[in-house]
Amino acid sequence: MTGNTTRHILLGRVVGAFGVRGQVKIESWTEPREAIFRYQPWTLRDAAGNARELSGARGRNSGKHLVADLPGVEDRDAVDALVGLEISVPRSALPPPRPDEYYWVDLEGLRVINADGRDFGIVSHLFSTGANDVLVAKGDKERLIPFVQPEFVTGVDFQAGVVGVDWDPEF
Template sequence: MTEDRQILLGRIVGLYGVQGWVRLESWTEPRMQIFRYQPWLLKTASAEKEFHGSRGREQGKGLVAELPGIADRDEAASWIGAEIRVLRSVLPRPRKDEYYWVDLEGLAVVTVDGTVLGTVSHLIATGANDVLFVRDGEKERLIPFVTGPFVKDVDFDARRIVVDWDPDF
């Protein structure tokens, strides 16, 4: 885990009003948490800028935000589509047996017998439980991220996750 790694938290999806506010999509849980993590590093295909002190609120079914230093709709329009990122170091430490998905990505996955299954490419939430996508070349396995029955150990020092999983499945 590198503290200077940029973590994607959301993106700007539109404009709100005439004073430079924007609509955004937050991937934090709960979604209003996005405002706790500062500064925001906004990046589009043509620009990148750091914003300190962004604030916002729920508006209808979404969120709206004020970007410091952006005072009009035209200037705000240039940030539509921008990714909202923060440095990993601004996120709070996870509690025992809790993990940020981004910290799990790239870890090796091995069975309790030592068979290497591949590396975690990404995770998804299914509602019932989160699922690890483990890739080994062309082969991809989907393993429920359920501690106890399937996930036996997460070892960041060794950069691996030990699972009780059939390598042929």
């Protein structure tokens, strides 16, 4: 791995209240989305960067969102104070990825080098288009490379700190 064990992975956010008894609606980006409850403790962080740790969240599917019970959150006012908070966990709380699968956070900061040895800079971040994920390499310019293996992403070497790509430098 890349030594990112102290980094936090964003898994979801609190999006609203559910009822009046202190339950919250959660948007989860885990797959399946209920898996967010397997990875705890959570770090709840607001837009200003203020964070607190929370353990013992339980929940269930409810249409578009998950509905969760959070320890110490027992009324609508307490829920309103949580709306908008991001939910993250330490990278070390997640299981190892399967072969040829990667956590995006593990790829961030790696060098991107094409088949001709041209250095495209480093992986800034990745994002999803729905059709596929896209790797953003920042170097002499920003390049958006579809994260499609093995057509465009030919390999990831964590030991060398390199993502190999088959990509035209002019794109």
